[in-house]
Amino acid sequence: MNAKAWTGLALATWVAGCAMAPAPAPVAIVKDGELAIPADYKSWKATLLYIQRPDAKQIREIYVNDIGAGTKPGDMFANGSVSVMEIYAAKAAADGTLEKGADGRLVKGNLAKVFVMGKNAGWGKDPAEQPANGDWVYSAFMPDGKTKAPDPIAACRTCHATNPAIGPSKDYFARYDEFLASLKK
Numbered sequence: 326m327n328a329k330a331w332t333g334l335a336l337a338t339w340v341a342g343c344a345m346a347p348a349p350a351p352v353a354i355v356k357d358g359e360l361a362i363p364a365d366y367k368s369w370k371a372t373l374l375y376i377q378r379p380d381a382k383q384i385r386e387i388y389v390n391d392i393g394a395g396t397k398p399g400d401m402f403a404n405g406s407v408s409v410m411e412i413y414a415a416k417a418a419a420d421g422t423l424e425k426g427a428d429g430r431l432v433k434g435n436l437a438k439v440f441v442m443g444k445n446a447g448w449g450k451d452p453a454e455q456p457a458n459g460d461w462v463y464s465a466f467m468p469d470g471k472t473k474a475p476d477p478i479a480a481c482r483t484c485h486a487t488n489p490a491i492g493p494s495k496d497y498f499a500r501y502d503e504f505l506a507s508l509k510k
């Protein structure tokens with residue numbers, strides 16, 4: 326076979342290879358503020374509930390979808406991972422003292438905000454999306470889960486990226502260690 330024939334064969338093989346394994350369709354780009362709260366997040370099994378934040382007078386509850394729940398310790402979250410965090414006001418007495426339940430925990434008051442972060446291929450690359458947090462994007466909503474909260478998204482990025490306890494080694498996921506430990510149960 327001459328060189329030209331070899332090239333033809335190689336090309337045919339390449340084309341056939343492409344036909345057998347079509348490239349996955351690119352994921353639509355979702356930017357900061359565009360990521361919606363998934364309607365079914367309350368049914369996600371991977372959770373960290375009753376996170377006590379007396380400093381902020383809050384209780385926070387984290388939900389992670391099944392893709393995110395497939396993460397192994399030391400791994401980064403896979404594309405398609407989504408986490409929703411509900412932020413509740415902690416109930417306080419008239420003098421501001423935080424109430425405690427019989428279990429010693431803060432008592433949930435009203436839902437104040439719902440935050441969401443999700444990652445996918447090519448997300449988080451808009452020049453306005455700074456500081457870079459890998460492929461994660463962020464949105465913040467009021468308790469109805471639909472009305473945008475006034476929280477500036479740049480602040481989400483700054484804290485999740487530059488807080489020494491979070492950052493790239495935890496894949497920007499603040500409760501990384503605790504979350505992965507919870508999955509082993």
Ligand code: HEC
Pocket residue numbers: 376378385387408409410440441442463464465476477478480481482484485488497498499500501
């Ligand atoms: C000052 C730091 C800070 C800022 C600002 C911040 N976060 Fe977080 N975030 C945290 C911490 C810490 C946690 C873990 C829960 C806790 O301890 O309160 C967390 C948890 C989360 C989680 C659950 C997954 C995880 O990382 O553990 C989501 C989702 C989230 N934040 C989204 C947001 C969004 C959206 C914004 C902006 C509107 C935001 N965060 C702003 C520090 C921050």
